[in-house]
Amino acid sequence: MSVARFWRKIPQRYNLIGTRCTTCGRYFFPPRSFCPECRRAGKIVDHQFAGNGKIVTFTVIRTASEQFEQLTPYVFAIIELDEGPRISAQIVCSPDDARIGMRVKPVFRRIAADGESGVIYYGTKYAPAE
Amino acid sequence: MRDVAVIGAGCTTFGEKWDTSFRNLFVEAGALALEDAGLAGEQIDALYVGNMSAGRFIEQEHIGALIADYAGLASHHVPATRVEAACASGGLSFRQAVIAVASGLEDIVVAAGVEKMTDVGTGASVDALAGAADREWEGFAGATFPGLYAMIARDYMHRYPLTREQLALVAVKNHYNGARNPIAQFQQEISLETVLKSSLVADPLRLFDCSPITDGAAAVVVAPLDRAREFTDTPIRVLASAQASDTITLHDRRDISTLDATVAAGQRAFRMAGLSPSDIDMVEVHDCFTIAEICAIEDLGFCRKGEAGRITEEGVTALNGDLPVNTSGGLKACGHPVGATGIKQVYEITQQLRGEAGRRQITGAQIGMTHNVGGTGATVAVHILGV
Numbered sequence: 168m169s170v171a172r173f174w175r176k177i178p179q180r181y182n183l184i185g186t187r188c189t190t191c192g193r194y195f196f197p198p199r200s201f202c203p204e205c206r207r208a209g210k211i212v213d214h215q216f217a218g219n220g221k222i223v224t225f226t227v228i229r230t231a232s233e234q235f236e237q238l239t240p241y242v243f244a245i246i247e248l249d250e251g252p253r254i255s256a257q258i259v260c261s262p263d264d265a266r267i268g269m270r271v272k273p274v275f276r277r278i279a280a281d282g283e284s285g286v287i288y289y290g291t292k293y294a295p296a297e
Numbered sequence: 298m299r300d301v302a303v304i305g306a307g308c309t310t311f312g313e314k315w316d317t318s319f320r321n322l323f324v325e326a327g328a329l330a331l332e333d334a335g336l337a338g339e340q341i342d343a344l345y346v347g348n349m350s351a352g353r354f355i356e357q358e359h360i361g362a363l364i365a366d367y368a369g370l371a372s373h374h375v376p377a378t379r380v381e382a383a384c385a386s387g388g389l390s391f392r393q394a395v396i397a398v399a400s401g402l403e404d405i406v407v408a409a410g411v412e413k414m415t416d417v418g419t420g421a422s423v424d425a426l427a428g429a430a431d432r433e434w435e436g437f438a439g440a441t442f443p444g445l446y447a448m449i450a451r452d453y454m455h456r457y458p459l460t461r462e463q464l465a466l467v468a469v470k471n472h473y474n475g476a477r478n479p480i481a482q483f484q485q486e487i488s489l490e491t492v493l494k495s496s497l498v499a500d501p502l503r504l505f506d507c508s509p510i511t512d513g514a515a516a517v518v519v520a521p522l523d524r525a526r527e528f529t530d531t532p533i534r535v536l537a538s539a540q541a542s543d544t545i546t547l548h549d550r551r552d553i554s555t556l557d558a559t560v561a562a563g564q565r566a567f568r569m570a571g572l573s574p575s576d577i578d579m580v581e582v583h584d585c586f587t588i589a590e591i592c593a594i595e596d597l598g599f600c601r602k603g604e605a606g607r608i609t610e611e612g613v614t615a616l617n618g619d620l621p622v623n624t625s626g627g628l629k630a631c632g633h634p635v636g637a638t639g640i641k642q643v644y645e646i647t648q649q650l651r652g653e654a655g656r657r658q659i660t661g662a663q664i665g666m667t668h669n670v671g672g673t674g675a676t677v678a679v680h681i682l683g684v
Contacts, residue, residue, distance in 0.1 A: 177433075197434055224455070224553055226447035227500040228439065232427060233420035235439045243444050243499075245548040253548035255435045262500070267455055278437065290438065 180290045183216035183273060185252065194250040218273035219296060220248040227262040234279040246271055246293055257292045264295065272296040298399045300522035302532035303682065305334025306647045308640075311482045311513035311632035319355050319413040320367040326514035326637075327368050327409060334518045334528045338370055341518075342403040344377040347390030347410035348636035353425035355416050364409070383429030384585060386410060387515070387639025388540075388669030388678030394519050395538045395680075404520060410641070411514035412634035422510050426635070429672040431546040443507055443586065445547050445673045447499035450588040452553040454501065456603075459591060461501065463606035465492035467587040468505045468629050470615055475626025477616075477656040480641075482511050482632030506587040511632030515640035517647065531651045536572070536664070537681040539565035547673045556674035559596035566666070566679040567598070574598040577681070578662045579649060580620065581642035583670035584627040590614075593668055594622060597679070616657055624649060624657045639669035639678060650684045 178184060185196030189212055190205040196216060202209030225244035228235070235241070242258040242265045258265055259274060271293040278290040307329025309322055317325075323346070331338060346364055351357045361377035370377075380390040387410030394408035414422055427436040430445055453459060469489055475481035487505065495504040518528075525532030541561035544550055551557055567573055574597065582597070584590035591605040599620055600608050608614060614622035625631045625645035628638055646665035648654045664683040670676070 180437075223548075224448040224452040226444050226451060226502075227497070228441055228444045228447075229496070229500075230419075230423065230443065230498045231439065231441055232424035232436075234424070235441075236420060238439070241439065243439055243448070245448055245553065255440055255546065255548050256438050267451070278439070288437070292438075 181275070183218045183291065185214050185216055186211050187214040194252050196248065196252040196254060216248055216250060218248065220246045220271060222258070222265065222267055222269045222271060223247050223253060224267060225258065225265050244293070259292050259294045270296040299401055301395050301398045301519050301535040302522045302525040303517050303535065303643065303647050304520045304525050304528040304532055305330045305336065305518035306516070306644045307333055308480050308515040308644045309513050310480045311511050311634060313415045314512040315415065317512070319351060319357065319411060320363060322413060322512060322514040323364045323409060323411045324367050326411070326516040327407060330407065330516035330518050336405065336518060336528060338368060339373050340405050341370065341375055341407055342405050343397055344370070344375055344407045345380055345390040345393045345409065346377070347380050347386030347388070347639055349381060349383050349386050349412060350425045350428065350635070351413070353417070353428070354412065354414050354422070364411070382676040383671035384583070384633070384635045385639060385669045385671030385676040385678050386636040387641070388667065388680070389639070389676070391517065391640060391643055391680065392538045392540055392678055395535050398519050398521055404524065406519050407516055408519060408640060409514065409516035410637035410639055412636040413512050414510045414634060415512050419510070435546055441499060443499040443502055446586040446588055447502045448547065449554055449592065449673070450501055453588060453591070456554065458603060459606035461493065462489060463610050464506065464587045464591065465489050466609050467584065467590045468492045470609070471584060471623050471627040471629040474616055474624050474657055475630025478626050478631055481626045481630050482509060483626070483630045502586055502588070508585045508628035508633035511634040513632060513634035513637045513641070515637045515644050517640060517643050533647050533650050534683050535680065536683045537566040537569035537679070539569060539679045541565065541677050543675050545672065545675045550674070554592060555602070556592055556596050556670065556677065558674050558677040559593060559668065559670065562677040562679040563597040566681050570681045572664065572681065576664055577620070577666050578664050579624055579646070579659050580622055580666040580668065581625060581627070581645050582622055582668040584623055584629050585633060585670070587629070589670065590622065590627065597666070597668060616659070621659050624654065624659060639667070642667035642669060643680065643682070646682045650682060
């Protein structure tokens with residue numbers, strides 16, 4: 168990974184601003200500028216997600232890529248936000264505590280770094296909200 | 298559209314091939330396929346090569362020209378095209394060759410696949426493979442490929458009756474078949490305990506639920522059916538070639554445990570061939586993880602959702618069962634050089650249909666299917682072959 172590849176000014180890395188189609192009411196995260204349902208009839212506006220949701224499915228990753236080796240074992244999940252969209256993220260909890268249906272909330276965390284003294288990437292992880 | 302046939306097939310042995318290079322792997326497979334078809338290199342009209350990530354694994358791009366050159370075809374200026382769709386690169390390479398011949402544009406076309414994965418360490422290869430998923434919205438957050446399939450397994454086991462033992466039996470069966478395949482990376486049978494006691498990679502998947510990191514190459518030659526007998530006494534007909542796509546991320550799928558692209562490609566293939574699942578004598582499915590074989594059997598229509606674990610346990614998918622699945626040993630035991638896998642599947646079905654599959658031969662095999670998946674199901678290629 169490199170700075171250019173994970174350019175740090177992508178706003179959605181740090182906040183949950185997605186979009187909503189006012190024609191059909193669907194929410195999108197990451198943002199889509201074209202509604203797959205309404206296509207050209209869709210009207211897209213920004214939407215700030217509250218970020219709360221629940222775990223749809225999860226795993227405990229024990230063999231990771233070099234960037235994430237230090238974190239193993241870590242809980243990784245698909246989360247369904249209350250507005251509908253699903254995202255993939257790490258869950259900040261013990262592997263024994265994660266379960267399907269668990270309520271979670273977003274937390275701002277360090278995600279990875281370019282080696283020991285390289286650039287640090289930040290982003291959203293999730294924590295239990297129960 | 299013209300009918301198309303496979304007139305030659307070749308495959309290297311699969312494994313950790315420290316002593317050979319990417320280009321030599323391809324040349325070996327290509328030479329075997331040409332020899333099988335009784336062809337000389339200059340008779341080739343076009344060349345397609347499936348390759349996922351030479352840029353990451355050996356820091357080489359421009360693969361089409363490279364392999365045409367080292368196949369000795371530079372002075373013939375053969376059109377050579379790299380096809381990429383992650384782990385489905387091989388299946389799409391074959392489909393491109395079939396389309397080229399079916400259209401009438403080309404006559405003799407080589408479809409190959411190659412991957413050299415062991416020139417980087419495990420961490421680097423795990424990272425390269427994660428590029429088959431959504432780098433920005435899955436990989437960046439820490440997803441690994443086993444992790445994504447583990448989330449499919451967790452969802453599946455939460456909703457359907459699949460036991461941990463049934464899942465492990467997929468690996469046991471595929472190793473049994475691999476032990477009968479001279480090109481397989483792992484030619485050893487394994488016990489249920491071996492799978493269940495292997496280390497966790499991404500819960501609930503263990504090491505023996507996962508396909509390995511592999512070097513290898515495979516190549517087949519296709520031609521118009523009406524010219525096939527110029528080259529071989531046993532042409533294998535391409536009865537259907539289908540492809541489908543779906544969301545790149547797993548989390549955006551309609552259903553985590555159903556690969557809708559498999560469903561779509563399977564239905565298109567059956568429609569094109571005018572066949573149904575009960576007509577298929579054996580199938581090579583994309584078992585990059587044990588759970589992937591479970592989903593594939595169901596999504597292709599061989600049984601209802603939730604039944605694949607039971608029919609695996611009952612031996613239906615075994616070498617001597619009603620529907621042998623992954624007679625080659627699958628990705629699990631034969632190995633998974635990602636770009637080569639889709640072509641190796643065609644190679645295996647070709648061998649079976651010619652009656653040349655040795656100790657793993659399915660008696661009287663007439664029709665076989667291949668199923669090749671890219672990523673967690675964002676691309677699927679399905680082919681039906683028959684004698």
